[in-house]
Amino acid sequence: MVWSLVKIVLFVAAIALLTLGAGYLSESGEGIRIAVAGWEYTLDPLQTVIAALVLLILVWLFIRLAGLAVAILKFLTGDETALSRYFDRNRERKGYQALADGMMAVASGEGRLAISKAAKAERYLNRPDLTNLLTAQAAEMIGDTKKASEVYKRLLSDDRTRFVGIRGLMKQKLSEGDTETALKLAEKAYALKPKHEEVQDVLLKLQAEKGDWKGARVTLGQKLRQGLLPRDVHRRRDAVLALQEAKGIFAEGTPIEAREAAIGANRLSPDLIPAAVMAARSYIAEGRPKYASRVILKAWEAQPHPDLAAAFAEIAPEENPSERLKRFESLLRLRPDHAETKLLRAELNIAAEDFPAARRALGDLPETDPTARSLTIMAAIERGEGADDAAVRGWLARALTASRGPQWCCDKCHNIQADWAPICDNCGGFDTLSWREPPHGGVPLPHGAEMLPLIVGSPARRAEAEEEAAAYAEGAEEAESPRPPDASEEEIEDAPVEEPEAVALARGLRPEN
Template identity: 65%
Template sequence: MLWSLVKILLFVGVVLVLTWAAVQLMEVSGQAVIMLPGIEFTLTPLQMVLALLVFALLVWLLFKIIGLLIAFLHFLNGDETAISRYFNRNRERRGFAALADGMVALASGEGQLALTKAQRAERLLERPELTSILAAQAAEMAGDHKRAEESYKRLLADERTRFVGIRGIMKQRLAAGDSETALKLAQKAFELKPRHEEVQDTLLRLQAESHDWAGARTTLGAKLKSGSLPRDVYKRRDAVLALSEAKDVFSDESSIEAREASIEANRQSPDLIPAAVMAARAYIKADNKRYATRVLRKAWEVHPHPDLAAAFAEIEPEETPAKRLKRFTALTKHQTQHPETKMLLAELYIAAEDFPAARRALGDLPETAPTARNLALMASIERGAGADDRVVRGWLTKALSAPRGPQWVCDKCHAIHAQWAPICDNCGGFDTLSWTTPPREEITLPGNADMLPLMTESPEEREAHKSGPESALVIRDEHGDLDPAAVPPGSEPGESTRPQDRGDEARQDKLS
């Protein structure tokens, strides 16, 4: 505000001074005569001053025109001049506008438009470190992988963009399935930026897929140092890598190295079930049964698993069922309410032919959490207890459509694996397999309702069923309830229509 007032006052002062000077010149007497050949000019003092000003302006314009002509000649000669700088600035302005439009199109998901703008910006700017990045990303979005790879290769020439180029080509090779080249590029990118988290993860996965466990452990250590991996997760994954290394060494029949690697993996992560099993078997091979027992017991305390029980049985393979039942107390006294502990006890009692104890050990597991395994155990218990074949077949029929229970399931893609592996075979995730129950899938057998009597009844029962009175036929309504109109005379709607069925139900209640 103050500066505006000062400028107004200055302007008024200049106008006053010029007005006073003009008045003074008008009051001056006399004339100025300018004589040219054949022409004579008579000027007053004021006109003389104005003429001098016009003459000075014309001289200034003449010099400017001469300078412009000289600059034009230099421009035609290819020299840098004000004219060339003007056109360069204009071209640069249009190039940056095209670059900005390309970035907006890329963010909007318009790959082809972004690629067109990137080509225009590249032609106007001649700045490959800027335009090649946009062109590569736009070509990727548009599906032009060849042009994208060419753009990434141009970035390799500049030190500032070399990492971007290597990373881009690495992703292209991964998409094409060329894991060998992608691994080399990932190693080079890791050398340039060892703290880059995406490159660390990619390199770790590729090294694990190629069974380069030593290199993978080095990369894992770099992730820990860069702070992108918590220490507890690092210990777990390092144990997974050590276990994988042990499995490879074991496959090469190098038993000493396998034992050392598996024991190291179990020491780093005692809750890793495959590591505990392999370490226990290494101790068994070294005739150190006490350490094998301790390893399996500690793992069972964390998470009961059938592989742990199988390895525990290998400690004393020749023992009797009674001795085995007693020795397995070291496991079964822990996690007593866990389904795996209950099923293990039931299996041990079945082997010892103590079927009532097996039924008590299994508890209400077949009713509350039925699986194919515990239902098959119930069939074995009923068979061992002398139950009718129809009852045994009934349990086996339920097992056909029951879920399998916990399995090795990938946390990322939910693929089911028969055995534990460090890498998911489906999605390639590292250390994503966990022992858990997969999502329930309905199992439908063709003609299930028609096949059920064939699986649960004996031939004699089916024959009697066919030739018997109307009591052999029970009709249910659309909701699965008994149709009162179809219940034979003398029977209650909720009762079984055959005497042997009621006898079986009474016997089942007595066993329960």
């Protein structure tokens, strides 16, 4: 309110001053005489001031009109002017609006509308680095891979968009199943942006699928250096890659280097069972059984596994069952309550023909955790103790339909594999196989035949058991098949035969009378 009063006072004062000035000029009496082409004009002081102001305004209007004419001339010749900048701003506003509409169309799943908006934005903006990317995404959305590929190739010509183009083509080749081309594109994208996490993951996966273990280890190390991978996870995955690299060296026929690589893989991750088995066998081949025992014992303490027991048996293959049972004590006492320890101790006692001890070692596993292996061992114990055939057949019949126990199972897709591998055969996951019991069903036990040398002490009885197991698997054996007491002939004929080691144990380990 005070400021409004001040402005009113100032306005009144200005009017008063102008009025006084005009009155002073009128009363001064002096004027200006102007003679032009025989005409003479006499202006008093007030008229002179007014004429000067009008002349100043006319000069200003002339200058502005002259500038406008020059601007129009420049606009017509293509030079930048205020007028051209006005039209440019208008075109830019329309272009960015079309670009925003195209992005919204992509987000809402309207691919064809997004393509039309991208074309409109390109006409207004002339920014292919933006509009081409929008066009490619919209083309992929509607399934026009050919158009998307053409747009990605156009992006390769610009340094600012080359990485985007390579990445887009790489994802297209991956969806098409062309892993060879995808790997080359991933390598180029990795060279442009080595810190890009998605490109690192794709490159690592493709290198592992191709068997480029050395290159995969380099990529994995880059992820560790950039802090994208925990150190313990890196050590585990690096051990997996080192193990596969060792297998590749072994396949090339250089056993010394393969042994060193296997030992190095085991040092990276002592709990990796395949690496421990391979390192132990490398030490056995070098004549260093103590080192082999140390590797197996450390791995067994982390995770008991039948492969570790088989490798431990290979340290002294000619020992008799009693000697083997005594030597295995160092292994068995590490995890005495583990199911694998109980099963192994029972098998060793069966091989030594100490069936009561085998029953004590097995405990209540057939009831609390009935697996095909534990039930088969019970059948062998019953046969060894002289039980009638009905009891033995009952255990074997239960073994045919029981759970297969722990197996190599993928943590992502729950696919079951007979042997460990760095990559899941089903989903392609890297280092996703773990030794555990799958949720449902399973495949036949992969280690039945390999465990026979561990269970059967002498070579003669080992050969006999292996021959009977093979004969049973081929259907060539004419002896009666395991069957439950009340089963019909049709049920026996239709029953799946998955465990030849059950008959090998029940028959091959029968005590001699």
